[in-house]
Amino acid sequence: MLTNLWYVAEWSKTVKDKPVKAKLLGQNFVLYRDKTGKVHCLSDVCIHRGGSLSNGWTTERNCVACPYHGWEFDAEGxxxxxxxRGEGAPIPERARIDAYPTEERYGMIWVFLGDLPESERYPIPEFPEYDDKANWRPVSLEFTWKGTVDRVVENGIDIAHTAFVHPGFGYREMADKNKILEVERGDYWGRSSNVLYPPQLQGNFGLLKFFRKDKAATHVTPSFYLPGHCVRLQIKVNSWMEMIIFDANTPVDENTTRSFAVQVRNFFKSPIFDKGSIKRTSKVFQEDADIVEALSPNYLPETLEHEVSVEQDKFMSAWRMIRRKHIEMGWKIDTRAMKAFEGEKVFTIPSPARRTNPHLKWALETVPLVEGNSASAAEVGTQGGIPQVESA
Incomplete structure (x- = not known):
């Protein structure tokens, strides 16, 4: 699990007039709205006696109050x-917890979990189709995996598995015909262009079968983004029909991933077709989960030493290399080091305020991080086994 990235904590519609608990990166957070409707995110622990702020309430001071002794924490923690102590009494300087930047986009609450200044943060991935309601119809769904987020993302960008895992998307006998046409990658993202030969379309009361013939060449463009651990899958059904599945994959903890997914389509935009779209997308997630949750090992291998890869795996290699680069930059949480203190000590994700206020003696310790290697990070970022743009 990596720090210094944007993650989706919750759907916007879930956070109303009461505080809401959210678990990300193995840590608990509280989300609440102030009087203006702005969402704030704090560590979900009162540094007085350990109360859970998400069980409290919002106050006239635009604060969230601890249910144990009523201490009120503002948007900055x-x-x-x-x-x-009564009104007007002095407040100890150490009486604060970590607060994290938030943004609301695509019906989701995004939280930046790290201490990087705003100028150094990777951006939230763009999803312009979501706001283009005149041309795209969005539907939302959620899925929880019993699997690591790294495996979930890799599965989402793997085109080769569709011929075996998703009967609606591929034929086993066509596995060698499906091709990666091009791979691109940047510092925190990757994209590949592919051609597949899937079965005839099904659904929407039988209407879809008229819009793509059996085994017709279909162009599919999966992308990944380190911020949000997002996967964007764009499917060009035919010359005028497209759909996009955009999912932000949040590591709840080491072995649990919560996917916030939005599918948009530029055809059959009437609400009567929404239920079918959600049902088919949920079915795809479940087909993937049946495989991902049974993978060995559970974690993504750090090297290829104990795996055998072929040319069709090169886009997944791009994901692994970018992830590896940021581990070497020192962004990975050392969960093994934390296990020795389970139930005895509360850790917190370092926030921007910790970097700007180094003189403060914070009550909570930050999560331990795996020691990085800047030289290795630079090497992975510039080499890594595939060039910036690679044609098949």
Missing amino acids: KVQFIPS
Whole structure:
């Protein structure tokens, strides 16, 4: 699990007038809205006696109050009121918890979990079709995996598996005909262009079968983004029909991933077709989960030493290399080091305020990170086995 990235914490519609608990990167957070409707995110622990702020309430001070002793924390994580001391009483300087930047996009609440200044953060992935309601019809769904986020993302960009895992997308006998045409990658993203030969379309009351013939060449473009651990899958059904599945994959903990998915389509835009779209997309997620949750090992191997890869795996290699680069940059949480303190110590993700206020003696310790290697990170970023653009 990596820090210093944007992640989706919750759907926007879920956070209303009461605080909401969210678990990301193995840590608990509280989300709440102030009087203007702005969403804020704080560590979900009161540094007084360990109360869970998500079980509290919002106050007239635009704070979230601890249900144990009523301490009120503002949007920056600072305590503004201690009831037992009364109005106007001084507040200890250490009476604060970590607060994290938030954005609301695509019906989701994004939280930046790290201490990088704004100028150094990777951006939230673009999804312009979501707001183009005149041309695209969106539907949303959620899926929880009993699997690591790295495996989930890799599965989402793997075209070769469709011929075996998804009967609606491929034939086994066509596996050698499906081709990667081009691979591109940047510092935190990758994209590949592919041609597949899937079965005739099904669904939408039998209407879809008239719009693509059996085994007709179909262009599919999967992309991945390190921020949000997002996967974007664009499918060009025919010359005028397209659909896009955009999912942000949040590591709840080491072995649990929560996918926030939005599918948009530029055809059959009436709401009567939404239920079918959600059903088919959910079926695809479940087909993938049946495979991903049974993979050995559970974690993504750090090297290819114990695996055998072929040319058709090169796009997944791009994902692994970019992930590896950021591990070497020192962004990976050392979960093994934390296990020794399970139930005894509360850790927190370092926030931007920690970097700008190094003099403060914070009550909570930050999560330990795996030691990086800047030289290795640079080598992985510039070499890594495939060039920036590779044609098949």
